[in-house]
Each structure stands twice: as structure tokens, then as C-alpha cells.
Amino acid sequence: MSLESVPPKYAQLVQTLQRRIEAGTYPPGSLLPSENQLIQEFGISRPTVVAALRMLREQGWIDSQQGKGRFVRGRPAMSTVEQPRSGQAYVSSPETSSPGEVLDVGAVTAPNRIAVLLGLKPKSKVFLRRRLLSHEGEPSEIVSIWLPLDLSEGTDLTSAEPLSQGLREHIEARKSVHFDHVLEQIVARMPTSAEATRLGMPKNVPLLVVFASLRDAAGRALAVLDVLLPADRHELEDAYPIS
Amino acid sequence: MSLESVPPKYAQLVQTLQRRIEAGTYPPGSLLPSENQLIQEFGISRPTVVAALRMLREQGWIDSQQGKGRFVRGRPAMSTVEQPRSGQAYVSSPETSSPGEVLDVGAVTAPNRIAVLLGLKPKSKVFLRRRLLSHEGEPSEIVSIWLPLDLSEGTDLTSAEPLSQGLREHIEARKSVHFDHVLEQIVARMPTSAEATRLGMPKNVPLLVVFASLRDAAGRALAVLDVLLPADRHELEDAYPIS
DNA sequence: CTTAGGCACTTGACCTATCAAGCGGGCTTT
């Protein structure tokens, strides 16, 4: 006897209908079988069918119109081309997974933008952990993590060794906070001499700079990352629906 | 007698619970009243209560845990700080709403990146409509619209006059296509002399360049926009959940 | 003091049922 659990009936129906859509049984633009037809075919109740259809609508596979029926849209394109957001990888991946060296660690006076993003007074002291990441042996980007001092206490962030947990996991395990979302600002500027040297880049190539403000559900900034990306080696990607 | 329609009961419950959460009646972290308690208080059925609670969970206001209860998260922060995505405004707003002058209109050989983004062969002819937008009387950005030739036929895009419809509305009204989502690429580079002159910017300030590939639900590129943004005057913003 | 079982609570899943409202086609009337 198989130990694997049987998914709920509504979930099985979702999968069946998705397979039929992708197989061309219900091509985009066509009318899906009505609720009554699905009830007959699958021998399940109307609320169960409706739950499955609601899920398909919410995921973008179908549209419904009262009095008319439910129309097939097809597999939502975004789910096939979904991109990791730039901040996401730095928040969740352990430092051990990306080769690099620690450049700076410790309490520093916050640059103005960082203080604003953290919701702190100008010239506040904050904790900084800055690393130079490499890709295929070449310098790739500089990542700085800025934290309010209280949030950095009791963590391993002062270590020169790479963290074996993602930043989020590391902090959530030690502090009573929960990361919820990221607000990003993307700017471009010319590198300083020191940055150009560190990144092994020409002085006349700009930097893409991502400021990622990591926030809890209430919108409070728990940490800020900034990432310096030589523009000749990096581009950012994003995808979103048109509303 | 008021002619306004009464929203469904589940929607009224959603609003009531949202108001109570924001008023502090149910602070974040606290347990929401159980289904039974809500059924008693509001005198409505369990499926109606459950529909309201499911909606709150999907919008991020609450979390549920079987056997335990439903916990308050609070107003989802992203809905309070939602930003228009850069491509969105160009897709939906009429050109008449943003002052500018038409710089180039007509069939041109597609630059390589544009051909790739449109899914065309290298050196294909495409339609280009390029405008210099102003903000408070100053040059602000250059927006180029690139379309396959067949999609531009029968449109007003060849006009030197600004469109009174958004691009999306204009094309969807004339062609059998439906814009669904955008894939964006963000890069930084130095401006050419001509671009710097047109934008009234110094030569040593970089450009943020957004390539927005406007796609249908099947992922086919219908149009590409590129937007040149002097980096000393522009930054891009984004927000996303941490998964 | 620890462990296990039972109970009461919770949400998850599924069922049967009714009525409201929208849509489209066919038929009748003007």
C-alpha cells in the first residue's frame, strides 16, 4: 500500500483540467465544460467543482463570466518565465553558496540613504556586513547588509566566515521578527575608484545599484541590502501582469 | 430608496473584519474569532464566513492553521506601498497625458536586442515610434515603441500627434490581440552624444534603460518598449513578497 | 514528574440544496 497521501478531490480536478488545457483538449479561447458537465463527468459535488474552478481562475488559467461560462486562457505565461527577484536570492541563500570575501564588518555610521530606508535618524550607527562576491573566479558584485544594531546583536554576522544559513533564516531564528516583503530601489551611478578596483571594472562603466529594504508585514524595515552590479556584466529582470 | 447595490454578505464581512483589524480590535499576532463565533455574531452561514476568511487569507490579512485558528497579520504592507511598474504607465496612459515630442516614426531595421525580444530574425524591419517626454518643462526620458510591422498597420501610431488612448487600448481595439503581462530588463549604460544632447544631461551620468517586452497570455511578444532614463533624475522601484 | 489518552475546540474537505442574476436563442407581437 502506498504511503503517499491522496490529494483532495478539488486538487485532483485542478490538475486534470490543467493537463487537458495543456494537451489542447480545451484550447485557449474555448469554453470549458460547465459545472454541471464536470459534476456529471467526475461524480463530485458542485462546491468541490467550484473550488477547483476558483483556483484555476485565481491562478490565471481560466476566466469566468456569470451566465456565459468559463473560458480557457491557457497556462499563465508568468509561471513559465518567473524570475528570482534580485533581493530574494540574497535574503534566502546561504553565503556559503556564493563564493566571496568579507570586506567590512562592524558598526558604522549609516549613509544617509541607508538611515532613511531603515527608518533611523541621520548619522545613526548601524551594523554593516560587506562582501565581494565572485562568479567563475572573477569579481561579480559587492553586497552590503545594513542592520539596526539591536538586530545584529546575538547573531553570527560579525564573523569573517560565510554564513551557512540565508540571512532571513539566520535572523528569524535569533530574533522575534518575520521577514515579509522587499521594497527595491534601482539606481545607476558611476563607481568610485575603490569600487572599480574591487570589482575589476573600467571607470567609465556605470554601476547598477539595488537597494532592497527587507520589511516585516507591518512595513517596518528590518534590514537593507545594497548590491553593486557592474552594468557591463549585469542586468535585472522583472515580470508583472498588465492590469 | 437608495439605488446602490448591497454587496454580498461575504464581502461585507471582509470589510468589517478589515476595519476591526485596522482599528486594533484584532491586533497583529492575535487570534481572530473562530468560525463558530463569527457565525453566531453575524448570523450567517459557515460557508459564507469561510468565503470571507478565505479572501482575507488570500489578500494576506490573516493566516490560518488547521486545529489552531486564524491569526491576524494586519493590513498587507504591499497594498499600501504599491508602485506603478515602469512599463505599466507607458502601456496604459494616453500619450496626451504626458507632454512630449515625436522624434522618430516609421519602419526601421531592428537593433539586435529588439529583434530578439520581439522574436524576430536579426535585421528584420520593425515599426518604431520614439518620443521625448518632458517633465515640468525639462526633458525627462526617451520612450521608444517597437512593433512588428503587421501589428502597426491600421493604427494611428504613424501620427506625429500624441495618441489619445494608451498603447494597449489603441492596439487591442484594432488588432485581435490581448496584452497580458510584461517582462522587463533593466540595464545601465553611458548615453551616446545624441542621447545626452536630447535629454539635456551631462555625458558622465549613466542612463538607466528599461526594456519592457509586452506579451500576450501565451508569452508572445506583441511590442517592446525601451525607456531611457537619466540616472541622476530617475530611480526605479519595485516590491515583492519574500517567499 | 512524566506520559498517554480523551475531550473539546479548531479548520479542512465534501455533500445536498435553493435562489439570484446574467446570457443567448427562439418565438411572438408590433
Next chain:
DNA sequence: AAAGCCCGCTTGATAGGTCAAGTGCCTAAG
């Protein structure tokens, strides 16, 4: 030919109900 009405279909909303599964607390036994 056009307009209106009716009917049969569709989905939207609501109700009442049962059983499964998860959680936490309390009590009893070891």
C-alpha cells in the same frame, strides 16, 4: 424588421449539514 418576452442554460451567492484532521488542555496512570 425590430423589439420584447420567455425559457433554458450558465455562474454567483447562500444555507445547512457531516466527517476528517490538527491542536491544546486536562486528567489519570505509572
